[in-house]
Amino acid sequence: MKTFGKVIGALLLILLLLVVGAGFALTQFFDPNDYKDDIRQLAHKHANIELELNGEIGWSLFPWLGLEITDAKIASADTPEVPLATLRLLGLSVKVLPLLRKEIQMSDIRVDGLALNLQRDAKGQSNWDNIGQSNDQSASTSNPTTPEPAKDEHTDVSSPTVEVANTPLQLAIDSLIVNGASVVYNDQQSGQQFNLESVQLTTGAIRENQPVAVKFSGFLANAQPALRGRIELATTLNIQPNLETFLLDDLRLAGEISGEPLQNKSANISARGNLAYNTAQQSARWDNLKLSVNQLKALGELQATQLDTTANISGALSIAPVNLQEFLTGIGVELPLMANKKALSHMELNARVQGTANSLILQDMQLQLDQTAFTGSVGMKDFASGLIYAHLSGDTFNADHYLAPSSTTAATERKAEVKQQSAQTASGSSQLPNAPSKSPWNTEKILPIASLKAINADLDFSFDQLTLNALDIAQAKFKLQAKQGVLQLKHLQGQLFNGEFQVAAQLNANAAQPTLNLTHTSKNIPIEKILTALDEEVTITGLLNTSSTLRTQGNTGMDWVKNLQGNLTFALNNGVLPGADLERQLCMGIATLNRKQLSPSTGSKDTPFNQLSGQLNIHKGVAHNPDLRVAIPSLAVKGKGDIDLNVLGLDYYAGILVQGNTQPMADPACKVNKNFINIEWPVRCRGPLELGAKACRIDQNALGKIAADLAKDKLSEKLNEKISDKLDKKLDNKVSPELKDALKGLFGR
Structure with a gap:
């Protein structure tokens, strides 16, 4: 028995030696390089590939079936002049004996110097089109009626041949190594061009139904806009049976991006989590998402379905507190200069994510921005048109913190001039000042026209309290729609000091000079509180009611006033003209006619009135008022004149009529008798608008005519x-x- 075993062993050894010897002889006497032309023709005929093999083909037969290809070039047969890929080295080997059991056991697959060149011309033709299609038309045209071979009814389905054919193929690879690969993509039709260089890809052992460790790194460069980046990825790949589900467990992605979009600043990006992709359901899921971009940190989860059609996206996102100003500045976002240097210093967010391939909305959002808490939805409703969507409600929001600081140069110069004129008119008997010579309006550009033209937006905001231009607006509502350079303010409304107002406007940024149309109404707004909030001297009080339709053009404060056209009606009820001594002005006229000296103390400091009303017809920034009416107890004032909004100067003629009360006033020189009833006492008002009625005097020239009469x-x-x-x-x-x-x-x- 031992002798028989030795004989069998010797025979196997001899057989092995024969196989090895045959393999050695085959590799020695058979050179695959002699068949390069045949290989090229087969590639061209069956795969529509133009194959160029410039290097030597090395190979081995036993115990490894090895193949090594160097210096190869591949192109589509349709565009042979545009290479699709070049290869410096491809090396792989397969164990021979396991092949007999339909097992592919491979050692390391090594790819060096692979360069993919993906090109699409202006007509949309790509250099990879039609690769893989057979060029052999003879089978379908030369003998189309050739019948299929008849099936052998006596075929033994249990034969070893059939069993081998039905045995599933098993694959095992020690590792895959890709060194120094690159990808160039150039699309002349869309203008896109990017490069992926210095690509390194390594894997662990690849076994059926076993996880595979994967590492990837490379450098990304984009031409327009100029963008550079580094990317590193590490994960464990699990492929479920039937290739239906791909799992990337413990995915770790890190990189750095810089370039023109970031103003040549850099963003350090990292992302972690577990990613799953199901090919049958065309769905993907990213659990335990941890994302960071510089100092911004976020957590969440994302799901995507119908990836082959509409791609519905859902999930949740949470952003930890972050200094938004520093973050945006760090990634190259140029923020405008804001009045409050601490604006955008705090932001945190929680929201649900909802989207498609063409939209992304944050719903049920809770946003804390500085001192304001917002709720609502915000996002992009249409990537193609850039439609920005934001429907938000906030508690208390100070918009002044986020607006540009006001230019005070012109205002300061004008205030100094007005202050001097106010001192000159303090006595009430001095000559009236001329209209101011200094303009209060700046000449700096106000609106970013280029940016406004690009805005496509649907904005709807509401606030418990909104501070705008130092005015505290309760229950404020703001709705704006913008499209193709036309911005429509549907409404800005709210309660102001227990009064109410509403404004609507339209801005056309496409015009050579941007045009602005505006309508507004107000009801029972205390004007003195408006003046106080704007840090202006209170020269009049009362409840203001207005209605206006205005239009203008330009892009500076001075342009807007200079080109202002329209109409405005106003009524001021139950008011006072503080320091406007109309009684004394009347007494001065009466004393003059009585030829008596008026005592210095005659008259009150303020003049109350029941109503002050009229309308303004505005042309080129000058408002003409033809019908001023002021109802004062025992007196009536009517007048007409102009307010030059370009310099905020007034020039008015008014008449004061004594009605009914002819009782002597405190000063005998101001005795009113029946001769003075219904006489229109002439008053001239001229000077800065801020002086109000302080800029009014009895018109001595007109008074002389009355005295003569x-x-x-x-x-x-x-x-x-x-x-x-x-x-x-x-x-x-x-x-x-x-x-x-x-x-x-x-x-x-």
Whole structure:
């Protein structure tokens, strides 16, 4: 028995030696390089590939079936002049004996210097089109009626051949190593161009139904806009049976990006989690997502379904507190100069994620931005058109913190001029100042026109309290829609100091000079509180009601005022003109006609009124008022004049009428008698608008005419009295009393 075993062993040894010897002889006497032309023709015929083998083909037969290809080039047969790939080295080997059991046991697969060159021309033709298609048309055209071979009814389905054919193929690879690979993509049709260079890919052992460790690294470069990046990836790949599910467990992605979009600053990016992709369901899921971009840290989970059609995305996202200003500045976002240097210093967010391939919305959002808590939805509703969507509600928001600091140069110069003019008019008897010469409006560009043209937005905000231009607006609502350079403010409304207002506007940024149309109404707004909030001197009080339709053009404060056109009606009820001593102004006129000296203390400090109303017709920044009416107890004021909004100067003519009350005033020089009733006492107002009624004086020139008219009336009265007395003496006891009274009436007695 031992001898038989030795014989069998010897025979096996001899057989092995014969196989090895045959393999050695085959590798020695058979050179695959002699068949390069045949290989090229087969590649061209069956795969539509133009194959160029410049290097030597090395091979081995036993115990490893090894193959090594160097210096190869591949192109589509349709575009042979545009190489699809070049290869410096491809080396692989397979154990021979396991092949007999339909097992592929491979050692390391090594790929060095692989360069993929993906090109698409202006017509959309790619250099990889039609690769893999057979060029052999003979089978389908030369003998189309050739019948298929008849099946052998006596075929033994249990034969070893069939069993081998039905045995599943088993694959085992020690590792895959790709060194120094690169990918170039150039799309002349879209203008996109990017490079992936210095690609390194290594894997652990690849076994069926076993996880595979994968590492990848490379450098990314994009041409337009210029962008550079480094990317590193490490994960464990699990492939489920039937290749339906791919799992990337403990995925760790890290990299750094810099370039023009980031203003040549850099963003360090890292992401971790577990990623699953199901090919049958066309769905993907990313659990335990941890994302960081510089100092921004986020957690969440994402799911995607219908990836082959509409791609629905859902999930949740949470961003930890971050200094948003520092983060945005760090990734190259140029923030405008804001009034509050601490604006955007704090942000945190929790939201649900909902989206498609063309949209991404954060819903049920809870956003804390500085001191304001927001709820609502925000995102992009249409990537193709860039439609920004934001429907938010906030508690208390100070918009002034985020607006550009106001330019105070012109305002400061003008305030100094007005202050000097105010001091000159303090006595109430000095000459009126001229209109200011300094403009309060700046000449700096206000609106970023290029950016506004690019905005496509649907914005709807509401606040419990909104601070805008130092005004605290309760229950504020703001709705804006923008598309193709036209911005429509549907409404800005709210409650202001227990009054209410509403504004609507439209801005056309496409015009050579941007045009602005505006309508507004207000009701019962205390004007003195508006002036106080704007840090202006309170020169008038009362509840303001307005209605206006205005239009202008330009992009500076000065342009807007200079080109202002439209109409405005106003009514100010239950008000006061502080320091506007209209009673004294009236007394000065009466004292002048009475030829008496008015005491210095005559008159009150303020002038109350029941209503001040009128309308303004505005042309090129000058508002003409034809019908000013002021109702003051015992007095009535009517007037007309202009307000030059370009310099905020007024020039008015007004008339004061004494109504009903003819009781002597405190100063005897200001005694009102029946002769002064219904006389229109002339008042001239001129100077800075801020002075209000302080810039008003009795018009001495017009007063002289009134004095002449009164003197003429008085002379006529005395003359009539003398004639009447003489007539009375002559008619005494000569005519009846009735006739005598009639004759006297002819002379005004």
